[in-house]
Amino acid sequence: MNKHFNKSISTLTLMFFVFSFLFTFIGPAYASNPYTDVPTGHWSYQYVAKMNLREVVAGYPDKTFKPDHAVTQLEAVLMAVRNLEADSQLINIDASRSLPFEVPEWAERQSKKELLFAIDKGLIVTAEEDFSADKLANRAWMARLVVRMIGKDAEAALNASDLSTFTDAVDMPSWSKGYINTAVKYDLISGFPDGTFKPTQIVTRAQTATLLGRSENYLDLTRTIKGKVVTINNSNITIDSNGTINNYAVTNDVLVYANNEPTSINSITVGTQVLLVAPNYNAKYI
Numbered sequence: 001m002n003k004h005f006n007k008s009i010s011t012l013t014l015m016f017f018v019f020s021f022l023f024t025f026i027g028p029a030y031a032s033n034p035y036t037d038v039p040t041g042h043w044s045y046q047y048v049a050k051m052n053l054r055e056v057v058a059g060y061p062d063k064t065f066k067p068d069h070a071v072t073q074l075e076a077v078l079m080a081v082r083n084l085e086a087d088s089q090l091i092n093i094d095a096s097r098s099l100p101f102e103v104p105e106w107a108e109r110q111s112k113k114e115l116l117f118a119i120d121k122g123l124i125v126t127a128e129e130d131f132s133a134d135k136l137a138n139r140a141w142m143a144r145l146v147v148r149m150i151g152k153d154a155e156a157a158l159n160a161s162d163l164s165t166f167t168d169a170v171d172m173p174s175w176s177k178g179y180i181n182t183a184v185k186y187d188l189i190s191g192f193p194d195g196t197f198k199p200t201q202i203v204t205r206a207q208t209a210t211l212l213g214r215s216e217n218y219l220d221l222t223r224t225i226k227g228k229v230v231t232i233n234n235s236n237i238t239i240d241s242n243g244t245i246n247n248y249a250v251t252n253d254v255l256v257y258a259n260n261e262p263t264s265i266n267s268i269t270v271g272t273q274v275l276l277v278a279p280n281y282n283a284k285y286i
Contacts (some may be wrong), residue, residue, distance in 0.1 A: 044206035067206030
């Protein structure tokens with residue numbers, strides 16, 4: 001990779017996070033269709049819209065998401081940390097500790113706690129010496145990240161010797177086989193119609209949002225509500241989440257999905273298990 005390309009990627013990374021932190025400062029754009037380049041018919045729309053509502057991903061000032069832009073390892077790790085909704089744990093991170101790898105100055109200044117948390121959580125294992133902030137994330141690397149994010153690192157080690165059903169398994173780095181097998185097992189990632197996995201293919205922003213969005217069932221989230229429907233109508237939904245019952249207003253632009261297919265609020269019945277994104281007690285995604 002030449003110096004000009006590395007410099008370009010660094011610049012893009014900086015721009016992305018400047019926009020990301022601006023987004024965090026002014027607040028998320030709570031809308032059912034927040035980005036002009038991810039219309040409702042886009043294959044990633046469900047996940048991009050949901051992850052926007054959960055403040056895991058952010059767009060650009062021109063209201064685009066740039067779904068086909070490549071993701072760096074640094075971007076992927078910081079998205080994964082936000083996906084864990086680890087706010088309370090980040091407060092207790094000792095930011096005086098040194099990072100064991102190089103990152104851009106802005107990341108050292110603005111995201112040091114998130115990166116230290118990623119190390120403590122095992123998302124980054126420094127002994128592997130393969131984390132590089134500006135390096136583009138590929139599918140094999142992302143499979144490992146999401147498996148570690150849901151706490152299945154030990155299981156991946158056990159699955160490393162399992163035969164792969166993908167026709168290009170020979171192209172998988174040896175360290176990645178257990179992670180890919182485990183990621184497929186938990187439906188975090190899938191292959192392509194031609195039977196390949198394409199382990200070295202670079203991951204895009206839309207693909208990253210989708211990968212992270214598929215992990216929610218295996219995470220203990222603090223802001224995203226999981227529970228059983230107690231009552232529901234076109235204006236309100238009441239959820240029992242492990243014995244805690246709360247009522248949420250149903251907004252006009254609420255997104256409702258069942259089995260990854262769009263549906264209506266009327267299709268939800270009492271007793272249904274749901275995942276709810278409801279900023280300020282307004283149900284935006286069910």
